[in-house]
Amino acid sequence: MERPYRVVVAKPGLDGHDRGAKVVARSLRDAGFEVIYTGLHQTPEQIVQTVVQEDADALGLSLLSGAHLTLVPKITNALAAEGLDDVVVVVGGIIPESDVQKLKEAGVKEVFTPGSSLLSISAWLEKELDEREVRSNS
Numbered sequence: 001m002e003r004p005y006r007v008v009v010a011k012p013g014l015d016g017h018d019r020g021a022k023v024v025a026r027s028l029r030d031a032g033f034e035v036i037y038t039g040l041h042q043t044p045e046q047i048v049q050t051v052v053q054e055d056a057d058a059l060g061l062s063l064l065s066g067a068h069l070t071l072v073p074k075i076t077n078a079l080a081a082e083g084l085d086d087v088v089v090v091v092g093g094i095i096p097e098s099d100v101q102k103l104k105e106a107g108v109k110e111v112f113t114p115g116s117s118l119l120s121i122s123a124w125l126e127k128e129l130d131e132r133e134v135r136s137n138s
Helices: 019-030 044-054 068-081 097-105 118-137
Strands: 006-010 034-037 058-063 088-093 110-112
Touching: 006 019, 006 044, 019 034, 019 058, 019 088, 019 118, 044 058, 044 068, 058 068, 058 118, 068 088, 068 097, 088 118, 097 110, 110 118
Parallel strands: 006 034, 006 058, 058 088, 088 110
Antiparallel strands: none
């Protein structure tokens, strides 16, 4: 990591459980990322505007409500409409294995389900963003 990457961590929808998002946000911060946590009950539009305003490199979405197949495509489509296709989108939470491929087809780079280690999340994200930097500089 040549510079601190900026990561927005967001809780879309009506899900009111954010302990996991806060733990991941703190872990990413401790790993050297700049982290912006949006808080609970964010709309897709609010999340995308935060990504724009913060000039984020990555967006982490935490979902436990089961609304991931509705909310995530709205967010990835709105990011694309803003010309932010290079923002790395990751999803964490209660995601059935059968939905992982659908999320990836919607523009999600990786899905982290319960049991994913904090170290594996930060290491994966740093590697992905480092590779993105190399691709954009070539």
